[in-house]
Amino acid sequence: MDRRIFLSSLIASAMGCSVPGHAEEKTHPSLVPAQPSTAPNYWCTWAAQNYMYGHHLPSIDPRILEGDSGANLAHDAMRESILFGEHGWAETFYSRIRPDMFFLLDDGWQSGGSSTFVLDTAKFPRFQGSPRDRLAALNRAIGEAGWRGAALWCRNTPAGDSGLPLLERSQSASIGYWKIDGGDGQFDLMRLRDESRAALTLEHVRPEVPVNGDWSRDGRFEPQNWGSRRVEILRRSDVYRTYDVTSILSLPTTLDRVAQLLNAAQNRPGVRGLLNVEDEVYVAAVLGCTMGVMRHPLRGLRPGSDVDLFFNGPRQAKRRMDEVIRAVRWQRIAPPFTAGIGHFAMSSEILTDSWLLERGQTWQYDLVGQTIRQGAPACVARNVAMPQVSAPGEKPFVFAAAFPNGAAAIGAQQRTQTGNAWFMPACEVTFNVSSLPGPFGVFGEFSRLILLFDRPLHAKRILAQDLAGDEPLDITGQVRVDGARLHLPGELIRSAGLHNRTEGDLSSPGLVLALV
Numbered sequence: 378m379d380r381r382i383f384l385s386s387l388i389a390s391a392m393g394c395s396v397p398g399h400a401e402e403k404t405h406p407s408l409v410p411a412q413p414s415t416a417p418n419y420w421c422t423w424a425a426q427n428y429m430y431g432h433h434l435p436s437i438d439p440r441i442l443e444g445d446s447g448a449n450l451a452h453d454a455m456r457e458s459i460l461f462g463e464h465g466w467a468e469t470f471y472s473r474i475r476p477d478m479f480f481l482l483d484d485g486w487q488s489g490g491s492s493t494f495v496l497d498t499a500k501f502p503r504f505q506g507s508p509r510d511r512l513a514a515l516n517r518a519i520g521e522a523g524w525r526g527a528a529l530w531c532r533n534t535p536a537g538d539s540g541l542p543l544l545e546r547s548q549s550a551s552i553g554y555w556k557i558d559g560g561d562g563q564f565d566l567m568r569l570r571d572e573s574r575a576a577l578t579l580e581h582v583r584p585e586v587p588v589n590g591d592w593s594r595d596g597r598f599e600p601q602n603w604g605s606r607r608v609e610i611l612r613r614s615d616v617y618r619t620y621d622v623t624s625i626l627s628l629p630t631t632l633d634r635v636a637q638l639l640n641a642a643q644n645r646p647g648v649r650g651l652l653n654v655e656d657e658v659y660v661a662a663v664l665g666c667t668m669g670v671m672r673h674p675l676r677g678l679r680p681g682s683d684v685d686l687f688f689n690g691p692r693q694a695k696r697r698m699d700e701v702i703r704a705v706r707w708q709r710i711a712p713p714f715t716a717g718i719g720h721f722a723m724s725s726e727i728l729t730d731s732w733l734l735e736r737g738q739t740w741q742y743d744l745v746g747q748t749i750r751q752g753a754p755a756c757v758a759r760n761v762a763m764p765q766v767s768a769p770g771e772k773p774f775v776f777a778a779a780f781p782n783g784a785a786a787i788g789a790q791q792r793t794q795t796g797n798a799w800f801m802p803a804c805e806v807t808f809n810v811s812s813l814p815g816p817f818g819v820f821g822e823f824s825r826l827i828l829l830f831d832r833p834l835h836a837k838r839i840l841a842q843d844l845a846g847d848e849p850l851d852i853t854g855q856v857r858v859d860g861a862r863l864h865l866p867g868e869l870i871r872s873a874g875l876h877n878r879t880e881g882d883l884s885s886p887g888l889v890l891a892l893v
Contacts, residue, residue: 405840407847408816408889414708417554417578417616417651417667419479419528420471422455424656424671424687426483427740429454432678439684439737447686447740448484455485456500467522470673471698473845474705478670479528479554480519491532492560494543512550528554534561541569548575556580556618556669564613580616580653583607587621587741588749589630595729596626596751598633601641608641611650611716618653618669623739625690625798626751628790629730631657632774633753635664639721648717656694658704659820659887663788664759664778665714670701684737691798692791696883703844703887707818710889711784718781719760726755728774730793748795761785762809771802773821785810786818787826790885801885817890818844823870828863828890837892839863844887846877865890 430450431437441447460467460482467480488497496504496511504511504518516527529552534540544566547555557566557580570577583606589598601608611617617638622630631654642648652666661668672694677683688694729752736745756763759778764787766775777787787808791799807827810817819826839856842849850873857864874886 405849405851405893408710408840408842408849408891409706409844409847410709412709413474413476413525414705414712416477416708416713417479417580418477418661418670418705418708419481419554419556419668420670421481421483421530421556422460422466423451423483423530425459425466425673425675426451426454426485427687428673428675428678428685429459431680434680436680437684439686440742442684442686442737443740443742451483452485455482457503461503461518461522466673467519467524471701472523474702475523476525477705477709478525480522480524480526481528481530481554481556481669483530483556484532484558486529487531492534492543494529494531494546509546509549512546512552516550516552526551526553528552528556530556530558532558532560534566536561536563537565538569540566541573544569544573544575544577547577548573552577554578554580558582559584567613567615578615580618581610581614582618582620583610585620585634587623587630587739588626588744589633589751592744592749592751593747594750595727596629596749597727598630598637601637603641605641607638611638611642611652612648614650616653616667617650617716619655622655623732623734623741623744623749624686624688624694625692625732625734625738625793626730626749627657628660628774628793629728629751629753631655632660632757632776633751635660635666636721636723636754636757639664639716639757639759640723642716643719643721645717646715648715650716651713652716658701659788659790659885660776661713662704662707662711662818662887663776663786663820664757665711665780667713668701668704672698672701674698682737686737686740689738690732692793693883696881697885699845699879699882699884700887703820703884706844707786707887707889710816711780711782711786711818714781719779721760722758722763723754724756724763726772727752728755728772728792731795732793732798733795762811764809765807766804767806768802768804773802773804775804775806777808779810779813783814784816784818785813786820788820789823790821815891818887819865819870819874819890820887821885822867823865824867826865826867826870828865830861830863833860834858834863834892840891840893841869841873842889843874843876843878844889845879849891850876
């Protein structure tokens with residue numbers, strides 16, 4: 378044997394790492410558990426419903442898709458065939474993570490109002506019988522398609538004890554989640570659910586316009602205090618959804634709402650609520666929130682520019698489906714945790730994104746033709762020290778968290794400026810993970826990421842795995858260890874975090890890192 382190969386093998390054996398091409402190269406099982414996550418995540422039909430009208434027409438005026446007109450079209454689009462027919466959503470979307478997520482039917486599934494819990498047999502002729510039998514059959518069909526189960530949208534539920542029959546009907550059909558889109562102001566459903574011990578997660582909201590604050594200036598979400606209505610909902614509900622946003626400025630709008638709510642709830646373990654950040658899946662994964670996923674793969678079905686008020690603009694979210702897979706699978710490792718657990722920090726530096734909204738880019742018609750600005754903290758952190766971010770020019774949004782089980786995650790995401798949209802600034806980030814054992818989630822792109830530990834790293838084998846895949850890669854020879862610092866080059870983060878990329882997908886990297 379060549380002397381250099383022999384010495385390399387000897388050193389690698391002593392360090393517990395492998396030498397590329399060596400006959401005795403070690404293998405390691407997947408870093409992502411096979412067991413589905415129990416986090417209350419769901420895929421919601423609403424955005425897809427809003428994309429159904431106008432397929433194959435010679436032309437379409439985007440104004441018909443705005444406001445109440447668009448909502449009514451989406452309501453009418455809900456029917457059995459789009460869920461269970463040929464190419465039905467329940468049968469074709471998110472095949473790899475269906476067991477992790479509820480399939481949530483939004484507005485249009487019920488007959489007789491927004492809180493009857495009576496499945497509309499005119500739209501769902503396959504499901505007959507009593508209201509309870511219809512719901513049970515619907516839930517079975519969704520479960521047979523591989524999903525965790527059915528979740529249901531409702532609005533303006535009855536007050537007092539009048540909601541008990543609806544809870545009992547839902548419970549007898551084994552429905553696991555309600556998206557309460559307004560109503561239940563006194564949390565009567567929470568009380569009734571707790572008294573009946575129903576296995577049902579309840580989500581509440583405070584409705585918001587899709588942009589924050591004075592959008593002509595800085596677009597900030599107002600600071601929340603302990604007595605605010607939003608914080609009261611977060612304290613008393615299972616899940617608080619941060620609510621509607623514009624597609625193009627979704628990230629800063631959502632991130633600022635999350636920052637203010639977590640800041641108000643920090644170090645109050647009695648707060649029971651999880652934060653649902655809708656479709657900002659990497660924010661959910663890193664900051665321990667839940668997801669109300671709305672993105673879907675339907676494209677090119679409308680005439681002209683293929684207008685879609687929910688997913689449009691340079692981000693091309695409908696070509697970023699792998700991000701959902703990565704975020705959901707990370708939560709098998711690091712489950713979301715309630716807003717009151719631990720401390721929270723946000724930087725005083727504010728990054729402001731902007732966009733001139735054109736017709737066809739928002740359902741909020743009074744924003745059309747306006748330059749919208751949305752600001753959020755440059756960096757936020759849950760239960761960890763604030764990451765240190767160095768950039769030669771603009772900075773990305775950076776967020777990080779430590780989880781109760783010892784895992785930690787960090788994310789860096791793109792910026793949006795009128796004339797320069799969804800761009801990723803170069804950045805070097807130092808993330809102090811102290812004594813946390815990991816695993817570590819890394820989401821987004823970095824020029825370099827440095828993990829700083831509380832003691833030098835000795836004889837550690839470094840594994841990285843695309844969260845969309847099942848095979849860890851030994852990257853020990855591709856990183857640099859400098860005492861207690863682990864240096865991860867940006868090129869390595871990209872190659873490992875996109876190792877199992879779906880062809881044509883534009884998602885940002887997402888990987889899990891383990892030291893073994």
